[in-house]
Amino acid sequence: MNKNTVEIDFHPELELLRNRTETLRSLPAFDEKLNETGLHPLTPTGLDILQVNVGYMCNMTCKHCHVDAGPHRKEIMPRKTLQHCLDAYDMGGFKTVDITGGAPEMNPDFRWFVDELHQRGAHVIVRSNLTILVTNPKYRELPAFFAERGVEVTCSLPFYNRVTTDRQRGEGTYDRSVEALKLLNDLGYGKDGSGLELNLVYNPAGAFLPLPQQELEADFKRQLRDKHGVSFNNLFTITNLPISRYLDYLLRSDNLNDYMVTLVNAYNPVAAEKVMCRNTISVGWDGRMFDCDFNQMLLMPVEAGDSNATYIQNFDTETLMKRRIRTGQHCFGCTAGAGSSCGGSLA
Numbered sequence: 608m609n610k611n612t613v614e615i616d617f618h619p620e621l622e623l624l625r626n627r628t629e630t631l632r633s634l635p636a637f638d639e640k641l642n643e644t645g646l647h648p649l650t651p652t653g654l655d656i657l658q659v660n661v662g663y664m665c666n667m668t669c670k671h672c673h674v675d676a677g678p679h680r681k682e683i684m685p686r687k688t689l690q691h692c693l694d695a696y697d698m699g700g701f702k703t704v705d706i707t708g709g710a711p712e713m714n715p716d717f718r719w720f721v722d723e724l725h726q727r728g729a730h731v732i733v734r735s736n737l738t739i740l741v742t743n744p745k746y747r748e749l750p751a752f753f754a755e756r757g758v759e760v761t762c763s764l765p766f767y768n769r770v771t772t773d774r775q776r777g778e779g780t781y782d783r784s785v786e787a788l789k790l791l792n793d794l795g796y797g798k799d800g801s802g803l804e805l806n807l808v809y810n811p812a813g814a815f816l817p818l819p820q821q822e823l824e825a826d827f828k829r830q831l832r833d834k835h836g837v838s839f840n841n842l843f844t845i846t847n848l849p850i851s852r853y854l855d856y857l858l859r860s861d862n863l864n865d866y867m868v869t870l871v872n873a874y875n876p877v878a879a880e881k882v883m884c885r886n887t888i889s890v891g892w893d894g895r896m897f898d899c900d901f902n903q904m905l906l907m908p909v910e911a912g913d914s915n916a917t918y919i920q921n922f923d924t925e926t927l928m929k930r931r932i933r934t935g936q937h938c939f940g941c942t943a944g945a946g947s948s949c950g951g952s953l954a
Contacts, residue, residue: 615690617903620850624936634871637938644876649932654924655886658705659684659692660900661714662892666739669763669776671810673851673904676709684892688919692890694724696832696920699888705949707734707900712746725756732759734808734949737787738780747800750787754794759804761843762788767830775812788837797839803851806841808951812860816873816944817844820952843951846870848940855947870939876954878946884932887949894919898932900949903939905932 613705626632641647664678665672704724711717711733714819724731733753739746753760764777764784772781788797788805795801807827811817824842831837847853849866851872857863895917897903908917910930915921946953 611787616867620854621905621935621937623854624849624867627723628802628864631867631936634867634936637934637936637942638920640871640874640939640942641691643935644879649879649882649885649934651928651930652885654701654888655867656703656705656883656888657692657696657699657701658887658889658900658952659706659720660709660889660891660903661689661711661717661720662705663709664713665709665736666713666742667710667736667776667780669736669852670856671765671775671812671847671853673848673853673901674709675851675904680709682892683714684716684894686719688721688890688892688894689716689720689723691894691918691920691922693720693727694723694751695888695890695919696727696729698922699812699924699927701729703730703732705732705734705887710736710739712739712749716884718752721752721758725758729757731756732761735762735787736776737762737764737784739792741783741788747939750790750794750796754796754803757802759806760791760796761806763808763810764827767827767834770811777810778845785831785837788831788839789835789852791844792836792838797837804841805839807839808843808845810845810847814857814860814866816846817947820844820945841951844947845943845949845951846940846943846947850901850937867936868940870943873943874939875942875944875946875954878944879904879933879942881946881948881953882938882941883948883950884941885886888927890949891918896922896927899941901937905935905937907935909933 662683663676663677668677697896765772769781797805827842889897889900891903896909911917941947
């Protein structure tokens with residue numbers, strides 16, 4: 608048993624999801640459900656997306672954050688590791704680089720990294736919390752920086768009203784988010800024919816699955832247009848996975864058993880076949896590679912032989928394409944109902 612396997616077996620959140628209560632112990636394992644539907648073991652379909660978490664530092668401390676990001680976090684990806692990510696992009700045949708955090712904009716080498724990717728012709732996605740773009744003068748130039756480089760901007764917005772948004776993310780979040788959206792719109796983002804894509808991300812504010820993505824997108828577009836004259840391209844609904852701060856919420860509110868039963872009962876093999884870990888490599892701030900950013904938070908590196916092979920500087924396409932994707936009870940969150948990925952619903 609190697610070091611990485613020990614990390615998986617003893618991660619406290621994984622153990623909690625399996626064994627905390629009699630109800631949880633009675634639920635089928637995720638691999639059992641995969642086996643029932645002919646998907647076990649789960650294997651890669653390609654290396655299309657390189658998702659890079661450039662650091663856990665953030666200007667916000669959101670209640671649902673699975674990264675446990677905030678101003679207190681000091682983990683920042685250094686330029687040397689960012690360069691290793693560029694090297695992996697050059698070798699791996701990736702189509703998209705998805706930059707996330709924390710607030711990725713707070714990495715001191717963020718602009719350099721985006722410029723390097725732009726020069727390579729990469730499709731770049733930046734995941735922003737919106738408020739970072741308007742609360743500090745040093746970041747106000749970023750929307751124009753994004754537009755000049757054709758960066759796709761994907762932003763988190765809990766809801767289309769002030770009360771729900773501020774309850775989840777802090778007072779004043781909604782107004783600052785709308786201000787940032789207007790700034791992006793003024794540059795052409797979210798406008799037909801501009802080629803500048805602006806997407807919003809919705810996570811449920813409670814212990815329930817998101818509403819159908821198409822219906823919710825229509826509601827968001829109508830409400831934001833009518834109230835603020837704001838437009839955007841797509842809304843992505845993402846199910847909250849039972850890890851990190853959201854797991855804390857489930858425990859505090861005594862909702863963990865019911866939520867896990869909901870996820871398991873809603874298992875959808877069509878969604879399971881399309882989960883994002885099958886065509887994505889997620890890179891943590893320290894350079895370790897993971898099947899997805901949820902596994903990153905649970906310290907579950909890719910299966911790639913010895914521990915050195917799990918680091919981005921040792922990127923090897925053949926090894927990663929032959930790997931078995933690591934799973935756990937948290938994976939029911941990505942396969943429940945219409946499914947869930949960083950790009951929204953799957954089925």
